[in-house]
Amino acid sequence: MTAAALELKGLFKSFGGVPAVRDVTLSVLEGERRLLLGPNGAGKTTLFNLVTGDLASDSGTIRVFGRDVSRLRADRRVHLGLSRTYQVITLFPKNTLAHNIVLALLGLSRSRFNPFSLLARRGDLWERARGALDRVGLGKLADRSVAQTSYGEQRRLELAIALAQEPRVLLLDEPLAGLSREERRDVQDLLTTIPREVTVVMIEHDLDVALSFAEKITVLHYGQVIVEGTRAQVVADPRVQEVYLGA
Amino acid sequence: MKRAAVYAAVAALLVVPAFLPFDYYVNIASQILIAGIFAGSLNLLVGYGGLISLGHAGYLGASAYVLAWLSTRAGFSHLWASLGAVTLTTLMAAVFGVLSLRATGLGFVMITLALAQILWGVAYRWVSLTGGDNGLSGFGRPQPFGIDLSSATAFYLFVLVFFAISFLFVSVFVRSTFGAGLQGTRDQPRRMQALGWDVWSTRFVTFVVSGFWAAVAGVLYADYNQFVSPHVLALTNSAEVLLMVIAGGAGTLLGPIVGAAVVVLLKNVVSAYVTRWVLLLGLVFVAIVLYMPEGLVPGIERLRRRTVRTGTRA
Numbered sequence: 269m270t271a272a273a274l275e276l277k278g279l280f281k282s283f284g285g286v287p288a289v290r291d292v293t294l295s296v297l298e299g300e301r302r303l304l305l306g307p308n309g310a311g312k313t314t315l316f317n318l319v320t321g322d323l324a325s326d327s328g329t330i331r332v333f334g335r336d337v338s339r340l341r342a343d344r345r346v347h348l349g350l351s352r353t354y355q356v357i358t359l360f361p362k363n364t365l366a367h368n369i370v371l372a373l374l375g376l377s378r379s380r381f382n383p384f385s386l387l388a389r390r391g392d393l394w395e396r397a398r399g400a401l402d403r404v405g406l407g408k409l410a411d412r413s414v415a416q417t418s419y420g421e422q423r424r425l426e427l428a429i430a431l432a433q434e435p436r437v438l439l440l441d442e443p444l445a446g447l448s449r450e451e452r453r454d455v456q457d458l459l460t461t462i463p464r465e466v467t468v469v470m471i472e473h474d475l476d477v478a479l480s481f482a483e484k485i486t487v488l489h490y491g492q493v494i495v496e497g498t499r500a501q502v503v504a505d506p507r508v509q510e511v512y513l514g515a
Numbered sequence: 516m517k518r519a520a521v522y523a524a525v526a527a528l529l530v531v532p533a534f535l536p537f538d539y540y541v542n543i544a545s546q547i548l549i550a551g552i553f554a555g556s557l558n559l560l561v562g563y564g565g566l567i568s569l570g571h572a573g574y575l576g577a578s579a580y581v582l583a584w585l586s587t588r589a590g591f592s593h594l595w596a597s598l599g600a601v602t603l604t605t606l607m608a609a610v611f612g613v614l615s616l617r618a619t620g621l622g623f624v625m626i627t628l629a630l631a632q633i634l635w636g637v638a639y640r641w642v643s644l645t646g647g648d649n650g651l652s653g654f655g656r657p658q659p660f661g662i663d664l665s666s667a668t669a670f671y672l673f674v675l676v677f678f679a680i681s682f683l684f685v686s687v688f689v690r691s692t693f694g695a696g697l698q699g700t701r702d703q704p705r706r707m708q709a710l711g712w713d714v715w716s717t718r719f720v721t722f723v724v725s726g727f728w729a730a731v732a733g734v735l736y737a738d739y740n741q742f743v744s745p746h747v748l749a750l751t752n753s754a755e756v757l758l759m760v761i762a763g764g765a766g767t768l769l770g771p772i773v774g775a776a777v778v779v780l781l782k783n784v785v786s787a788y789v790t791r792w793v794l795l796l797g798l799v800f801v802a803i804v805l806y807m808p809e810g811l812v813p814g815i816e817r818l819r820r821r822t823v824r825t826g827t828r829a
Contacts, residue, residue: 320709346711358706360699371699374692375711383693383724390692433710 271334273298273437273467274319279328281311281318281491288314290491292328296437296484302469303482305502307511311491312471313355316439320352321345332437347376349436353426353443355471359414365425366410369397372429400432401425404458420451427458438462440470444477452477479503487511528675538667542739545671547772547779548678549735554759554771555685556728561757562766563689564721565701569624569753570631573611574726576748577634578604578733583651583743584644593657600737601730608726612719619704628750635748650744657738664738674735681728686768688724697721698766762803764810773811 274296281289289311296302304312317323319330321342330338332348340348360368370393374380379390387393401407404424409417414425423443430438443459444452456477462468472478479485485502487495489511495502502508532541553575560566578600585596615626638645645651656664657673664670688694699707700714708714737743746752755778763774781799786792807814 322705322709341713342708343711343713346709352709354706354709358703358709360702360706362702367695371695371707371712372710374696375707377692379692380696380712381693383688383691383720385692386687386690387692387695388690429710 271298272296272331273300273333274469275329275331275334276315276319277329277331279315279318279330280326281314281323282326288491289318289325292488292491292493294486294493294496296467296469298333298467299465300467301481301483302467303478303485304469304471304488305475305478305485305508306488309490310488312488313441314491315488316352316441316469316471319439320350343375346433349434350439351430351433351435351437352439353430353441355441355445357419357422357426359422359425359429361415362413364411364413365401365406365417365428366394366397368414368425368429369400369432370394372432373397376433397432400428403431403461404428405454420447420454423447423451423455424458427455431462435466437467437469440468440472442471442473444472444474456481525679528679529672532668532671541667541671543779543783545667545674545739546783547776548671548674549732549739550756550759550775550779551772552678552681552735553729553732554756554763554775555681556725556732557756558760558765558767558771559685559688559697559721559725559728561760562764562770563694563697563701564718566619566718566722567624567757568615568627568725569750569757570611570627570629571725571729571756572748572750572752573627573631573634574604574608574729575733575736575752575756576638576743576745577607578730579737579743579747580638580645580651582734582737583654586654587651593654596654597657597734600734601727604730604733605723605727608730609719609723611726612722616715616718616722628753631748631753632750635745635750638745638748645745648745650742652742654737655741670739674739677731677735681731682768682772685728689768693717693720758800762800762810764812764814767810767812770810770812777811 272295276292276294279289279292292315304315306312314323318325321340325338329336332345332350335348337345337348360371370387373393373396379385398407398410401410404427406421406424406428409421414422427443444455447455452474459481470478470481479499482499484496484498486493487502487508494507494511495505531544535541535544557568557571560568581603582596582600585591585599586593591599611630614630615623618626639647656670658664659673662669664673696707696712696717700712700717704714736747759774759778760771762777763772764770777799781792781796785795789795803811
């Protein structure tokens with residue numbers, strides 16, 4: 269039997285008395301591709317922020333591979349194999365693409381505490397960074413600063429950073445947002461190359477892409493899970509048609 | 516090329532006293548080096564960590580006071596008093612770091628300011644301990660390996676050794692894997708956390724290291740003046756070192772040293788000729804902020820690049 273990679277139980281979060289996430293319980297199996305659907309304001313990104321520790325939940329539990337991480341600091345959760353991308357691109361614009369990856373690699377390395385290990389002399393890290401960039405087709409831009417790259421390239425860099433950390437659970441927050449059709453195709457192809465053992469939970473509004481990627485879909489509405497099931501089950505559900513598809 | 520520039524700089528600093536006509540100027544050079552260590556320590560926080568402290572004089576002053584007190588009141592030798600001063604001040608920086616890093620931004624500025632003001636208040640009012648307004652005196656300069664440091668040149672060379680060690684340390688620190696993380700926490704703290712970095716600890720370690728080097732500067736300050744008064748802990752001293760960092764170029768290695776040179780020269784040399792030198796100091800800073808908001812060192816580099824580009828085009 270496949271174990272649960274991510275388990276949420278009775279998760280609540282409100283902002284100033286306004287509930288954003290209400291009693292969310294869900295379980296994502298190891299290696300599964302899960303899609304989080306829901307209209308704007310449904311609480312999808314807030315749910316991601318609770319899982320990663322960017323926000324603290326009001327109540328409920330979060331388990332990653334069976335370990336309760338509900339009260340664990342955000343940076344410690346990353347060390348358990350939890351990585352994410354952001355809906356709003358969050359990179360280091362003054363630094364090169366390779367430097368951005370190196371920071372991600374260092375984040376999981378003990379040498380991040382070493383104030384005497386010169387970064388320029390860490391050939392192993394730079395080599396791995398170039399490898400990670402090659403993987404998303406950005407190898408030639410490794411030495412260019414992020415500020416000098418296009419939006420599409422930055423989206424791919426976001427993904428490269430997350431993948432460079434070799435995560436066990438990857439949370440993708442609208443990885444196709446703001447991309448042209450061609451760029452979408454590129455990123456979509458990239459998503460298919462993510463190793464099967466990596467559990468992926470994705471928020472995406474492009475239904476064509478999202479439905480072809482996901483094996484199981486969870487639909488949120490006003491912070492609550494209203495439907496969970498396979499593509500066919502979700503698409504056929506009248507509640508989904510009502511709240512999400514506007515039928 | 517870079518190595519040649521370093522050798523040239525070291526050689527130039529070594530022969531500085533030979534080219535200065537009076538001891539007065541050699542003493543000013545010593546003051547610049549001490550201020551350079553002090554500003555370099557603050558630069559770790561401000562320039563590389565993005566944490567603006569308005570209480571850095573607290574570490575310089577505390578260290579100077581501890582050295583003076585251990586030497587004159589507790590009967591410690593100069594060496595042990597110096598080591599005690601640096602150790603105790605670094606421990607104090609650790610405690611202050613825990614308190615200050617509960618906040619960021621303006622909150623951080625206010626906590627650092629408040630803590631330094633407490634120290635200033637203690638130095639000013641706890642007369643039995645600190646001598647109050649009269650300060651503490653009666654201790655001399657150290658005599659490392661029996662070398663007499665009473666002459667301006669000997670003391671300059673003594674300070675130069677610490678300046679060189681501090682500069683080397685800072686340049687390695689900020690270019691290390693840890694330094695890369697520190698600059699990441701300055702630019703995108705939330706992202707760094709999501710990459711597995713412990714943002715708080717990174718800042719805390721930097722805070723303590725910064726306190727350590729400010730303490731070293733404090734010992735040299737006390738050695739230079741052979742006198743400590745509450746002035747060393749005053750807000751103006753904290754503001755002055757912050758100006759050195761910002762005017763020279765925060766987040767650059769040379770910036771704080773250039774800033775230190777500008778402030779010390781204006782304070783000492785210009786004040787001998789111009790009565791309203793503080794006004795001149797203000798005008799210089801306004802000019803820097805208007806024309807080189809990034810600071811003198813990066814500003815001059817920008818102008819140089821522009822000149823090279825224009826030359827190439829012509």
